[in-house]
Amino acid sequence: INSADPIADVELEVKAWAREKKIEIDELRKQEQFRREFLSNISHEFKTPLFAIQGYIEAVRDDRFEDKEMATQFLEKASKNVDRLSYLIKDLDEISKLESGEMPINYTKFKINDLVREVLDEMEMKASQHDIKLIFKQKYDDNIMVTADREKIQQVMVNLIDNSFKYGKQGGNTSVSIFNLHDQVLIEVTDDGIGIEEKYLPRLFERFFRTEQSRSRQIGGSGLGLAIVKHIIEAHQQTINVRSTAGLGSTFGFTLQKAKQLPFPAIPVLNS
């Protein structure tokens, strides 16, 4: 600043400084609110199954039934809620490790089709329990190699396919497609289930976010699956997207980097 009015210059500088500070303070406030919401979400997610377990156990302890069959059913329900708590703890552990960078990405090269087939085989049983047909829509050659963390991408696929079962429809289909792009492949998981209203789409990948429909459907879930998926894909510097129509179904798609192919046969460079 170099004008004829030094006082005006100082005023301008002070204003700029104040603006900067305000941005910093707003950011801190946002983080603080985020932490508060996070804690309250965690305690809510823990409370629901814990109260349920307590209720079932007390009912069995007080012997409130005429038939024994009922007691067994109550204990089974308690056990399901114990499972839900363990999944929640596992997901929380996972997300905190991902966020603190304790889970580095271990890149290897592998055939993406092999991984997709492996995951589909693994999930076949669960699909039939949900009365859903799992389809591999293989469109391109079998040998596309990608560079990624195989285990983590496997988890991404499991989370997305698992969601397609939870929010899918009985007798419906889940399909996995691979698209060959220029430097990347695009992997899409499509279902014909309940779909997602447009207003929810921007918040879907937030931790603990669940739509009204999934809360009211009493579907077990931590609300962390998609947050974990997003973390993993972004740690690979790749992108994840969702398209959906309420009542018709959803498609989740993510990209992976193709492995750089050496010209074949590889010719060693000789230094003379």
Ligand code: ADP
């Ligand atoms: P959750 O444990 O609740 O499944 P996620 O993070 O995996 O948590 O998903 C967040 C929310 O996004 C879900 O609760 C559900 O409302 C919505 N959602 C995710 N996948 C689908 C899908 N395939 N179809 C419809 N809604 C979905």
